[in-house]
Amino acid sequence: MSRLPGTALRQSRGLWTSVNTARPAFRNTLLSSTRHASSSSPQHAQSFLTSRASLAAFSCLTVGSIAWYTQLYGTLPFIGEVSANSPAEDGLHPVAYPWSHKGWFDSFDHASIRRGYQVYREVCAACHSLDRIAWRNLVGVSHTVDEVKAMAEEIEYEDGPDAEGQMFQRPGKLSDYMPPPYPNEEAARAGNAGALPPDLSLIIKARHGGADYVFSLLTGYFDPPAGVQIREGMNYNPYFPGGAISMARVLFDGVVEYADGTPATTSQMAKDVVTFLNWAAEPEHDERKQIGIKAVIIFSSLFALSIYLKRHKWTTIKSRKIIYNPPN
Amino acid sequence: MGLADAFYNSIVRRNSIYVSSIFAGAFAFGVGLDLGVSSFWDRWNRGRQWKDIRAKYSEAASE
Numbered sequence: 068m069s070r071l072p073g074t075a076l077r078q079s080r081g082l083w084t085s086v087n088t089a090r091p092a093f094r095n096t097l098l099s100s101t102r103h104a105s106s107s108s109p110q111h112a113q114s115f116l117t118s119r120a121s122l123a124a125f126s127c128l129t130v131g132s133i134a135w136y137t138q139l140y141g142t143l144p145f146i147g148e149v150s151a152n153s154p155a156e157d158g159l160h161p162v163a164y165p166w167s168h169k170g171w172f173d174s175f176d177h178a179s180i181r182r183g184y185q186v187y188r189e190v191c192a193a194c195h196s197l198d199r200i201a202w203r204n205l206v207g208v209s210h211t212v213d214e215v216k217a218m219a220e221e222i223e224y225e226d227g228p229d230a231e232g233q234m235f236q237r238p239g240k241l242s243d244y245m246p247p248p249y250p251n252e253e254a255a256r257a258g259n260a261g262a263l264p265p266d267l268s269l270i271i272k273a274r275h276g277g278a279d280y281v282f283s284l285l286t287g288y289f290d291p292p293a294g295v296q297i298r299e300g301m302n303y304n305p306y307f308p309g310g311a312i313s314m315a316r317v318l319f320d321g322v323v324e325y326a327d328g329t330p331a332t333t334s335q336m337a338k339d340v341v342t343f344l345n346w347a348a349e350p351e352h353d354e355r356k357q358i359g360i361k362a363v364i365i366f367s368s369l370f371a372l373s374i375y376l377k378r379h380k381w382t383t384i385k386s387r388k389i390i391y392n393p394p395n
Numbered sequence: 396m397g398l399a400d401a402f403y404n405s406i407v408r409r410n411s412i413y414v415s416s417i418f419a420g421a422f423a424f425g426v427g428l429d430l431g432v433s434s435f436w437d438r439w440n441r442g443r444q445w446k447d448i449r450a451k452y453s454e455a456a457s458e
Contacts, residue, residue, distance in 0.1 A: 167443065174440040178448050208445055211453050327451075353444070360432050 158308035161276045161283035164338075168345070172360070174353045175346050181209035182325055183343025186336045189323050191267065194259060194314075196247035199268035200347050203241040208346065215241060222246050260300045262313030271341070271348040278341050280306065285337040288316035 115121060133143070142148050167176040184205065187197065202219040206212050219239035224246070227234035239246075249255035256263050271277045283306040291303035291310075301311040318333045318340075325331050346352065406416050441447065 172436070172439050174436070174443050176443045177445040178443075181448075211449065214452065357432060357436055360436070361428055364428065364432070 155305065155310055156308060158310075159283070159287075159305040161279035161306060164279050164282060166278055166342070166345075168342070168352065172356065174356070176342060177209060178327065179339050179342040180346050182327070182329060182336075183339035183341070183346075184209050185325065186318075186323055186340040187267070187343055190317050190336075191340065192245075192248060194248055194255075194264040195267045196249075196264075197245040197268050197347065198247070198266050199244070201242060201244045202239065204350060206241070208350075209343075212241075219243060259313060264314065267344055267347065269348045271345045278345050281344065282337050282341045284312075285318055285340070286334055 137143060167179065168174060187195075202215050205215050210218070219241060222239040222243075223236045224239050224243050225234050226237050229235055249258060252263060265273075271281060274280045276283070284304060287304050287306045289303060289305065291297050295303065295310065297303050297311050301313060302315050303310055304312045318336050320332050323331050323336060329335060349355075405412075407413050437444070
């Protein structure tokens with residue numbers, strides 16, 4: 068590379084255009100000399116297009132691609148779908164909220180994760196488990212080691228067996244997972260009029276609309292509109308598909324008291340708990356975005372480099388001139 | 396041309412030096428990119444990360 072003067076590339080482009088204009092003439096002579104050899108080709112093409120085999124092949128191709136499309140996307144393109152579902156039965160679309168971690172370069176707001184943990188612990192943990200989060204996961208994210216140790220120790224875990232084969236109770240450790248509110252699914256259903264409160268570890272990933280949906284759900288309890296019947300023990304929430312949800316409204320202004328002085332309004336608590344649940348579903352989030360920045364930087368400079376190298380290697384070929392001297 | 400010649404004569408000529416400068420260059424580039432990206436990240440997200448709010452809680456715990 069160092070041997071080539073900087074103007075070589077620019078010069079080669081000028082040459083390239085002059086070669087180009089010379090080319091059509093060259094091609095024409097080639098074509099005219101071969102034309103009469105393939106004079107039967109139009110007829111040949113005709114019979115190929117009208118043959119039974121090609122009819123069958125095109126039919127198979129059409130049927131196959133339609134089948135493939137419907138299997139991939141469920142419906143045919145450009146054809147309206149008939150559905151018995153009303154928009155209410157699919158649930159209202161949530162608004163896209165400006166989450167503090169929404170942008171490409173935005174990390175989670177860890178003060179919000181800390182408040183959200185408090186809301187989860189004091190409100191949601193009465194019904195919802197958080198299976199996939201261990202105490203140690205909170206360390207360095209929302210709490211210090213000492214705080215997490217103290218919180219874990221307040222909870223009794225069953226361990227064992229000991230030397231006599233007995234199970235025993237011991238205080239929690241950093242490596243223990245978040246305790247479930249109910250021992251099993253049946254107990255959870257029995258405590259909630261037959262409805263199972265889902266585990267919240269991955270709920271943000273498990274619902275269409277993610278964080279926006281859960282926020283809308285928590286803040287979206289209204290009186291049912293005229294004509295909508297809600298069964299005893301159910302609650303009206305337009306964001307929940309079907310509109311009737313077994314979970315009653317749980318967030319009211321002042322349900323928790325934040326240590327950092329943030330006013331605990333309904334929407335503030337909903338925002339905090341959803342940020343916390345979003346962290347629980349994507350604990351790798353902050354690191355992932357940083358690696359993404361590095362990957363984009365490295366791969367785009369490698370891409371630019373490869374374009375430069377390709378043009379550099381091709382200059383000799385592109386600026387080559389082929390001259391045909393017919394023998395006299 | 397001067398720079399390219401200097402580069403060629405001092406680094407490319409001996410394979411041992413060439414290879415080891417590639418490794419050293421890759422290492423330095425990796426460290427530099429990490430430092431650059433994380434300083435940008437910390438500036439962009441100032442006040443939001445755990446290290447920005449940690450001081451409040453570790454002091455409270457030790458008191």
